[in-house]
Amino acid sequence: MQEKSPIFQQIKDYLVGEIASGRWKEGELVPSEQALVRQFGVSRMTVNRAVRELTAEQVLVRRQGSGTYVAPQKYQGTLVEIRNIADEIRARGKQHTSRVLALDEKSADDTLAAEFDLEPGATLFHSLIVHFENETPVQLEDRWVNPVCAPAYLEQDFSRITPNEHLMASAPLQGATYTIEAQPAPEEEARLLAIGAGAPCLVLHRRTTSAGRVASVATMWHPGHLARFTGSV
Amino acid sequence: MQEKSPIFQQIKDYLVGEIASGRWKEGELVPSEQALVRQFGVSRMTVNRAVRELTAEQVLVRRQGSGTYVAPQKYQGTLVEIRNIADEIRARGKQHTSRVLALDEKSADDTLAAEFDLEPGATLFHSLIVHFENETPVQLEDRWVNPVCAPAYLEQDFSRITPNEHLMASAPLQGATYTIEAQPAPEEEARLLAIGAGAPCLVLHRRTTSAGRVASVATMWHPGHLARFTGSV
DNA sequence: TAGTGGTCTAGACCACAGC
DNA sequence: CTGTGGTCTAGACCACTAT
Helix, strand or coil: CCCCCCHHHHHHHHHHHHHHCCCCCCCCEECCHHHHHHHHCCCHHHHHHHHHHHHHCCCEEEECCCEEEECCCCCCCECCCCCCHHHHHHHCCCCEEEEEEEEEEEECCHHHHHHHCCCCCCEEEEEEEEEEECCEEEEEEEEEECCCCCCCHHHCCCCCCCHHHHHHHHCCCCEEEEEEEEEECCHHHHHHHCCCCCCEEEEEEEEEEECCEEEEEEEEEEECCCCCEEEEC | CCCCCCHHHHHHHHHHHHHHCCCCCCCCEECCHHHHHHHHCCCHHHHHHHHHHHHHCCCEEEECCCEEEECCCCCCCCCCCCCCHHHHHHHCCCCEEEEEEEEEEEECCHHHHHHHCCCCCCEEEEEEEEEEECCEEEEEEEEEECCCCCCCHHHCCCCCCCHHHHHHHHCCCCEEEEEEEEEECCHHHHHHHCCCCCCEEEEEEEEEEECCEEEEEEEEEEECCCCCEEEEC
């Protein structure tokens, strides 16, 4: 069972629950402190603490004299965590779909071999997938995978799970290094993302390691006007 | 001059000041709530709020039954450059210079006021600086500063030190949130960075906080073909 | 004007640490 | 045991918004 938590925490949980469930939508008015005082039968200071902390956490927005509202949608692209794009899209209440453009096995050229710390010509798995939010392409994922780390990679149905999800399940992730760049979209990438050639793209290049091996190298293209990475220190 | 702030904020400022000045060192015991109640002549709830918020901000650590202590040093986030651009350029063996295009005092519009959590019309310091690596512009830094956190900002010579360096010396940095976007360079930004209008830029927007106040909000434009953020997890 | 949030008071009881 | 932090109460006054 659940340990009994402080009242202010229970109220926070209740408020967050109403928002997470979708019953209270972005921008909507939230019950006033007085209303919550009556609803929970506690003092106003207790309700105040719950609401004030959620405001500090950017879950709610308060306007003196007016009321308390559900804060605007959280930004996307958590840089620190290794969340996958499908979760992120679902977390925003949108529908995630993906189209698998390629899923095959190739030989590593010199550049790739160097990134994987393997011999040139070594076999690598490769996938090319476009991710959609509702009907809009939001990411082109060009991924290379070390067969040792995910032997069943080619047998996955990547319209149902993301490569990231499969890799997380196959090999314990040890760490990742990434670079972020702004680049003009080349012809092919632009076409797949349904943007103009040369349009600014946010390019995330990520290399993950598992058990001392390079497990995966991915280049992810995002239309500049749709993507944004956020983080905090 | 400065508006009178709430008592709990004054207590926070006092506590942070003692730490920032070095009078209270890392790990040291801080006066108890009762002591602060006597010192400031306020109720315990008010003191409690000040200390609780500083605990949430990782400035203090509390141990029930024992006391309140100055928190251990913040771990240095290896995420996205908390380092300043001048150091980075020098580290690459190139010469850093900068040109100060503006250094003045302005009123906050609604957007800025919201970011600073101040009232619209509040006075903010503003600077606009181009950073060069050898003779090439590599960053356009558009920065707004809370006068409370860096009163002497306008008197600095930013061709010699960077705004970042001055801010770090003026107010203990508690944290930062940032967003990274790819955007086409607007006319003015393109001109200052000596690139074509509409060329992809890597835009870093960073908001730093100190003692629960927003100390600084900066937007940094980098030519997409010159800039790259790196990190690891 | 009535309702909202922003702050503050002067108590209280509890769990826990250290002596 | 005393002193600490953790929580909570039942009021209060104020500034602000909406009507």
